[in-house]
Amino acid sequence: MGRTTESVVATRHDRKSPAPPSGDAAVSTLPTREVFASLGTGPGGLTAAEAAARLARDGPNDLPATARGGMGRRLLAQFTDLFAVLLLAASALTFLAYALDQPHDPATLQLALAILGVVLLNAGIGFAQEYSAERTAQSLQAMVPHVCRVLRDAQPREVPARELVRGDVVVLEAGDAVPADCRLVEAEETAVDNAALTGESDAVGRVPGPVPSGALLEARNCVFMGTDLVAGTARAVVFATGTATEFGRIFRLTAAAPRQRTPLQCQVAAMARRVAGLALVAGAVLFAVRVPSGQPFVSTFVFALGVMVALVPEGMPATLSVSLAIGVRRMARRHALVKQLLAVEALGSTSVVCTDKTGTLTQAEMTVVELWADGVPHPVTGVGYAPAGDVTDSPPVRELLRAAALCSNARLLPPTAGEGWRVLGDTTEGALLVAAAKGGVDTAAEEARTPRVAEHPFDSVRKLMSTVHRDEDGTYVVYVKGAPLELLARCDSVARGGGREPLTGASRADVAATADAMAGRGLRVLAVARRTVASARPALAEAESGLTLLGLAGMHDPPRPEVRDAVVACRRAGIRIVMVTGDHPLTAEAVARRVGIVRGPDPTVVTGTRLDSMTEEGLDELLTRSTELLLCRVSPEHKMRVVTALQRRGEVVAVTGDGANDAPALKHADIGVAMGASGTDVAREAAVMVLLDDSFASISAAVALGRSVYRNIRKFLIYLFSHNIAELVPILVASFVGFPLVPITAVQILAIDLGSDVLPALALGAEPVEADVMDSPPRPRRERLFSTAVMGRILFLGGIQALGVCAVFFWHIQASGIPYADFTPSTPAYREAITMVQAGIVVSQFFNALAVRTDRQSVFRAGLLSNPWLLAAGGFGIALMGAISYAPPLQAVFGTAALSVGDWAVLVAFGALLLAAEEARKWMTRRRRHAGERARAR
Template sequence: MGRPGGHHGLSRPGRAGRAAKPTATPPADSAPPVQQLRADEVFTAFATSPRGLSEGAADTLRERYGPNELPRPRRKGVWRRFLAQFTDLFALVLIAASALTFLAYALQDPRDVGNLQLAFAILGVVVLNAVIGFVQEYSAERTAETLQAMVPHTCRVLRDGERLELPSGALVPGDVVVLEAGDAVSADCRVVEAHGLSVNNAPLTGESAAVARVGEPTASDTALDSRNCVFMGTTVVSGSGKAVVYATGATTEFGRIFRLTDQAPRQKTPLQREVAVMARRVAALAVAIGAGMFALRLQTGQSLVSAFVFALGVMVAMVPEGLPATLSVSLAIGVRRMARRQALVKRLLAVEALGSTTVICTDKTGTLTQAEMTVTRVWSGGISHEVSGVGYAPVGEVSGAEELRELLRSAVLCTDARLVPPSGSEGWRVLGDTTEGAILVAAAKAGLHPGTEKEAAPRIGEFPFDPVRKLMSTVHRTPEGEVLCVKGAPQELLARCIRIRVHGAEQDLTAPLRDGVVGANDTMAGKGLRVLGVAVRPVGEAPRTAEQAEAGLTFLGLIGMLDPPRPEVAEAVRACRRAGIRIVMVTGDHPLTAEAIARRVGIVTDPHPTVVTGSRLDGMDAAELDGLLAEQGQLLLCRVSPEHKMRVVAALQARGEVVAVTGDGANDAPALKHADIGVSMGATGTDVAREASEMVLLDDSFASITAAVELGRSVYRNIRKFLAYLFSHNIAELAPILAAAFAGFPLVPLTAVQILAIDLGSDVLPALALGAEPPEPDTMDRPPRSRRERLFSAELVRRFLFLGAVQSIGVCAVFFWQIHASGIPYADFTSSDPAYRKAITLTQAAIVVSQFFNALAVRTDRQSVFSVGLFSNPRLIAAGCFGIGLMAAISYVPLLQDVFNTAPLAAADWAVLVAFGVLLLGAEEVRKWWVRRRAVPATTGAPSGAPTGKEAAR
């Protein structure tokens, strides 16, 4: 069944704006509630049958009821969302500054046009940031919707007796759906057939315990209280069954709740909260320093308006106006880049946590392997039979096929999957479990027809697969009587067998014969095969429990199948090791199978890795488990249950690890939800696993996890890069103003209008380009980021103080050099003096040029920028050239000269400014060299394995 929420619910044509009331009453007037009807009455009430609707009837009903889609969440109007951009703290500070400047202009006599220009300039910067932030927010929202549509939302439906896999939106009342463990229910349905069926109703009731479902009528007054209904948004925990859809979309119980949650406010992520705290502190500091400068200027005898304009320049110089927009852009770019690498991030929180992941607990099938199981060997009666052919195409041969007919027939009967022939551009594929699909293909290669065999022996009972039992059993009616077919883990199955079939004859399963089965299983598992055992027994009275059914069995043989490793996984594993990330394989497979695959992909390289089974975990207390996980050797956890997986994840987190968990089945959902980063499979994973996770791999490959970790680290580092860029820039703007004030110079070396022009031309656009910076080459050669490390770390502060200090020296030098070169005393300078106009032009140009070189310098944290290519980020070069071009226009265009009170610069002036910029870049390169030199002793003599866990984080 498809996932709840998102795009799947029912919007009725002609009922826009009015939601239909959820109901469990059939279409017929005065009919009893659906939960009180017998199964045959349910089919009659909804004009359907056990074979399901016909396609024609389904099309008619879809026109009547519309698609099975939930109403789209109501969003604020475009204008309201745009105006919300002006509520950011930095925007409010600048709006207040603009209002005060308008007031100062109005109170002046005579009025200074420069103040009016300044007020409009400040508003212009605020509006520009609002536009950028709105566009990025809207773009990110649309991107998220598009990416969510890439994740499968399907359900299994009977149409004209044929089992189909359809989009969940195609469901209509009267459809007969097939329910299996791991499905998320896509509509409200009345169960008509149940085999150990249980569901989790937590989204509706808040109770997480699984509740059993039955197919018989109940006397409940409401469908929600009945035991024979399942509801949209709930998940199938175990068992299987069939149900008739009676409500879709907005008429479902989930649709009613969905409307109630539509107004719930969206919570901010930790990164957003941290930036908000930083913004408040910076704004408070800017206002405080501005007030101090205002008071200082008043004491020197300046007028109230002049002192205010000076203080305003100080305040504007300290406010990083482009930070909110740049932050939005960087996160949006990170999410889009991850999507291009086949990783759908559902929450920004996942982007933040990815950068500090220290342990990945990975499943095997589908993640490390290709999830295309192929039977390659069948063992029966002491003889091993080869099976040729690969993939799901039933092309190949089975050696000694005649001797294996009973074994393969019993295995086929104990499957729910269906083999689908080629259609259109798609080749042979499997609907359902890939392991069962491989069995169907092997049977077809042996000359059996799975569909015919199932029709000849109809299923009359079932005990679904259970991750604790590790077995699945089905009861069938045959001409010889009722028979039970069982398949599952060989060890579990063998423990329940008392006889074995050898060359068509049954005999007691003696100890030597049992040892022969175990040896054959170990041999196949040691070759990397996933092995299933098959057994049967005749049944008289229908067994009531799985324990009764799965006893006294006759062992038929073993089926070994290979799921080849993905070719890209080995390099991804090596990258994780270099990055200090520990990989722990957690699988339900046989230890030998798990170790064989782990060696092929490089997770295991030691001669004797630590292999722990679920039964051994059961015998460990918390201290023993902690000791096991504290060992830095290579660890494989095999034959584990969902409870084991949860316990391991919790124990790792208790040790301070940041844990990512991969999974695809319903049994993986608890661990996925408990992990710091739950990673589910988008192509083959169950709906409940995708719901529980924070990241969905669209291609199911482990390599995509590694790529996402790299991009997650890159996003965080890019944010720190543009923070270093912005704040070093602000220091360079503030320094000459403060220097002039303390030196007793009566005028400002940089006006507020000039500061805004710098921020417009050399602040926002280069910072946006830094947010799009690709990962550095050594991103995956560093240990994970500690969870205790703050965004505004001491390292970041030291860096922007260093860069800001170098820039400030150059900016102050060119200003005072020009002032002293004029030979005019400080007290004789006026705002119209040509020497003063050239001095403030040089100050502005010095900041703009040095920021161009600063942008190049902060592209890398410790690697030389020349190693990644000085001009390898064309967006950054273009943004820098735009800023310098705007500065040139301000210097040479007469109209802009009048606005900014600037003067033309000579070629020699530009040469001096470029020299200061090169000096800045050189100083930063020396700093990086020193950082690299200090890091060398830390890595010299380190063991071949990369640091892992908390040691790496430290």
Template sequence: MAAPTDVLTPGGSGGETSGDADGLAIRTLPPTDVYSALDTSPRGLTTEAADTRLRRFGSNELPRAAHPAMWRQLAAQFTDLFAVVLLVASAITALAYTLQEPRDPGTLQLAVAILAVVVLNASIGFAQEYSAERTAESLQAMVPHTCRVLRDAVLRELPARELVRGDVVILEAGDAVSADCRLVEAHDITVNNAAITGESDAVGRGHEPDQQGPVLEARNCLFMGTDVVAGTAKAVVFATGRSTEFGRIFQLTAAAPRQKTPLQHQVASMARRVAGAALAVGSLLFAVRLPAGQDLVSAFVFALGVMVALVPEGLPATLSVSLAIGVRRMARRHALVKQLLAVEALGSTTVVCTDKTGTLTQAEMTVVQVWAGGVMHTVSGVGYEPAGEVTDPEPVRAALRAAALCSNARLVPPSDGGRWHVLGDTTEGALLVAAAKAGLDRAAEEAAAPRVGEHPFDSVRKLMSTVHSGDHGYHACVKGAPQELLERCTAIDRQGEVIALTDALRAEVMTVNDELATQGLRVLAAARRELSGPHPDRDTVESGLTFLGLVGMLDPPRPEVREAVAACHRAGIRVVMVTGDHPLTAEAVARRVGIVRHSAPTVVTGARLNELDDDALDGLLAGQGDLLLCRVSPEHKMRVVTAFQRRLEVVAVTGDGANDAPALKHADIGVAMGASGTDVAREAAVMVLLDDSFASIATAVRLGRSVYQNIRKFLVYVFSSNIGELGPIIAATFAGFPLVPISAVQILAIDLGSDVLPALALGAERPEDDVMDRPPRSRHERLFSAAVMGRILFLGGIQALCGCAVFFWHVNGSGIPFSHFTEDNAVYREAITLVQAGIVISQFFIALTLRTERESVFRAGLLSNPWLLAAGGIGLVWMSGISYWPLLQNVFNTAPIAVTDWAVLAVLGVLPLAADEARKWSLRRRHSSRTVEQGGKR
């Protein structure tokens, strides 16, 4: 009896019911009742009915993601705390200029300079980070553009976006499925569901009612974004657009928030602390200067200058460009990073949740073992390229010949520098490759034994058989599941001799089958029989068979993955396999690549995850043993990622299918496959592996860790300079000197003109050799750790003392009382020039010593970073121009300094380098002593 037409409300991009609910109901109906349930007929919809549904429920496409306008993205660059502080400082400085009497052009120059710095930083940040997310567009791009539909009983080719619920579509091999459909006729159809499930194996589908399991496993349903591998079919659309399984994944992806990286949190925290310190120190010095008799406006401008000295104006630009250097380095190693901050976040990764197919494996089925004549034969080579060999091929040729003749797939040679690939079922492709490696020419074999009949594979028999003619009559070739095929065999080929298949021999075959299966191999059996004529019935063809052998195949691991996994383990990174595949297959691959290192890994299926509450899941993930998550859905992946993040882990997730997109977006680091991955996965991720290899992740982690270390190096460099600038200002304030030893404009000249290039050169330092032998840093570890702050104060303090010494040495040497100094005084101009030049010179030597933590810079090689030497030289040339070029003298209120003064500054500039070398020597000595003591105790 047909289901009433109102049982299921039509869905669509704006439908009221989900495709999941529709699929669960539709799957249970006989094919003849599907039409009435969806208010259609075998002749298809009428054009009028289709247009009505299209207007009511919307087109078969996913909603496009809304992106902020470009001006909003640019404006967001000015909301950074550093930018806000500098904008306020610029505005107040401009206001102070209008209140001064007489007005000081230097105050206006300072306001303009600060504003220019903000604009420069915002421009660099916008240019580096402008990358709008287009996940919805990518999902839409995966939907085929046209499809064949019955309308008014006529087969038409229509745009896929015009499909509506109730449309009858015609499908054949090579077609992409345009919407969620229920099969009503199926002729040997197999589909690739990789875009939905993440697994690339072709699966058979039929039109009979299906009562059990989730809708994605319904054997009579096809889903948007999947591909027809073989066969033909007629199907009725039951969900379109957002109501499809693809649409459900889109909604999960859109709802998943983009996680902030650890560096984002730390930079924001640093900005708050620095801004607070700048305001506090500026306010304190303003309060000190005002009672000393300085007028309000002058004291306020002075305090603003102090704030400018403390705020690292060049830091945002330096950080962005340094991260961009890391991006370029990763790109050279086949890892494309779309968000700059993700570079550093990779270095803090503590857990990698990796997909199996295509990431750890080649995504190409390969025969590795053939058992024939009681002997196991190994097959070399991987992938679909017929390069390799079979050990002792003669005994296996009969089995591989039968398997190859009983296959419909085709091997396609590479074109335009591409790779060999399979047209049709990938399992059959692997059989064809193995036959070629055994020395069989398929074209010659087909010419010698042309096919005259076929009984296609179906899920009930689990067999496929073909009939061939030859010089000696007719024969059948059969391949399929070993147990089902063995039941139909009465004889076995043993070393070229056909003997009766006894119970003992049957048990031997099944024992070998079980051994291959426990290795994670997919096992097929091959058989043959002689026939009396060209058209026997199926039961005759598939009975009385002679068993020829077993073929074991797998999707082989990538050769470089094992070392990459070992590198992650050495680095303290936990690697967890998350796959939709069978647990036995997953464990076998995990053992081959080194993810499983112990005898009893924890294997958890999606069904078990459904039974665990959050506390139980947290307890499961808290264990440090080998963990495999199998048969999982997109929701499961997101839940696992969230659970790891609750434990304060920094989680990287790899994936290639649309089913992986929600987890990729929700992870701290989403890593998609570039070669084989889907568009939606690539758009949801922040990093794309151009070679699809897990090894590129390990390389990226190594580079990410070095980026973080380099960021710390240039933070020490920048903030030690700020202390060197602030020290003389504070000293002059408490000494009663009426003017500043270094002006705010000079500070900007140092921060942007002399400091940026050396800081960038430090950011380009190569990774240290042992960077992957250290554990991941804690999510709570701050950029300004105790060690970093200690080094800033140590180096900056020495620089500040040298700056104070050179300033007061020059001022006191003139014999002029402090109260008589003015900004136009030649001695004052020389003194502030000496302070600025002294900071520039000492910063050059500080940059040299910051290249290493403990090792002597002389041992590392002074010339091993030529960019740093060049950057330091440019800074000195810039400083010389400020001192000697009249135009710049007028801008910065500077004066020429003598050669002897340069010599004194050079001696003082070396002091931070010498002091830090002494500190490193002390650290090395203590470390050596501890090592000797520990060795003695052992």
């Protein structure tokens, strides 16, 4: 078969099932006859009784399901959030206060129920949005065949794959999935696709004889669970099952890899701790201040509770979840499926992308792009396995393509429902078949006219493959293909002008230089030759000597056309791209140059073997100094080590991949990005984001959306927390001036937080992506969500609102002429005053929502009507406030009163003043920025 590909170096795997005395790796070094003895079996397989005994002893050949919490446990987890715990405690204490107070105060019961309702609402939203089952183990199971063919009692049988045991003799054919780790004892033209384990796209030849000791995955006489036989037939003896297999090793790595907390998770958790601590301290201090003054214990407690509730942003968890869900839907429209809400924001802070090559940057379809025959190059058009394209159809090219197609074991399969053109077998040979079809060669007709009578399979030592065919006139023709230098050494002539010319030293050098030039352009080069022999089964030395060189074929796995622009966008955004692949360094560098990951003359290329010899300090230094870095021939452990090292440096790391070998790194990364169309189930389930179109360009689009989501989160946090100041300050002022009642009750605060503020906050979270979102570098991993600038805006806007609501409250209180001590909750002036406070916050928040839409740009320049959902949400909040003010049932619940037209006019003027003040601040910010730019220009 075609050209081999070196396997990835892998570390030895742990074992849970018994190993042969000399170790699994030793099985690959044994002669075939000794393999049976070492595994306690024979050519006819195990007896049924022995197989049953081993199954009972070693356990089934499957991967255990990952322990997962049930629905109930996942729902209960929603109540462990710090805000939820704080509010649950507040609700419990309020119920206790209601029970101890005589007579019972219905308002206290209403407050307790309202706080409990907030917790239940947030938990329900969080559960509905965040429920995402971990099915990695189930996906790994799906890749293992359910039934396999074995020899038991020397008779062929079909048994469930989970009942396979060490020592079973397995019968395999092309198209079969390998059910366990096995040592080959018979093999006929056998090749396997190890992509699920190694990430390599090429089929790899397999032989039954012993091989030198070395890494197990490199043993050419072994096949592994989760891989596929793509050519030939084989018999193999099982030496490892279940979690003791190489596939099981990846399963254990994936299960053990912790899910990383996103930057937003860390920041929200830190913010929750600070806010909760501040709320508890403020409530406790005011409680301690008021109790000695003679205030009733229960009413003082309710007062302190109001302070605490004012500081806790009850609507923030629900707002954050739903806003992130909006980002998820937007990304889905860009073919990026995000399975965890907080991953949306983490995308926006991505600073490094560790990308796989095959299937991620490339199309995973080898394509012949250039032929060399008769001394001149012949371009080939078209991409992929579809035989659509052209090739210069001269006789030398046609004979070259005919010979290459006949000397192949692959098959080109036409499109079927749901699938396009595809190759069964080696992708390199498939590319030659496609080129032959483009050149007008009917491979099926040629095979019928010139049937194959013998074959010398590909061997990695001689790097050649040859087939013998009987021509129509009864002569026998050998066609050979393989590595150019090896084949050229066996040629004594070259096809020229319809005949043959002797290969001289100069012409030999010309051919070698042509092959080197093609390889230098990143092409994989194969040479094709022929000769006539006297018999149907010539010896290898005769078949592969005295050849006539027909030409060269250069091919590559073409990059996806949209990848280069996506790489440019990532570079502009300050995102570093590191290629991490199991492929050969030269192939990786060629692809990296085509897509723009490598632009300089000397990129840093590091193999897995070199990584093994590096200390942590050496790896850190490598990652720091190497701007263009390619990591090649790496194992799953290498990928995880690199990701951990990058995270240790403070990077936010996204990892792309499509194979089972990528799963541990995908899970360990901050953002695991799997391919949806070509990726394995394991990769898709380990990742938090799946690219439905397998396009690297979707990553760039997702990062832009993630950055936009983060900006929008900051907008609605400013919006939400600024009015908390307006809720808290009047309570503090009333306490220090000796007013016996609260200017705003806890039930009113809950109505603002959940009734009037949530929808505008959601509308802010749905602000469109700004044009400059990819023109700045990623924010640092440790950057605080509540930066100095954000806190300044919160204090500025919240301070204006606090001054306004304090003014309208004490204006109503003082205008009533009633002494402070005579006020009760039923006093009309008090009810009007607290209604003014609540309405003042709601109206000012409407203007505040307009103000926070932009950081520096004027909202009038951005367009007041450009976000109609925000206007509608603000209008709903004001309408709800109107209902609370005028509807008698709601007046009874909230203790409010009807406001006059003049009251509303005052509140609107107050809100407009807030917007004007914020516009003035933005104008001053822009002016200072422009002054700084002019100063730097000088």
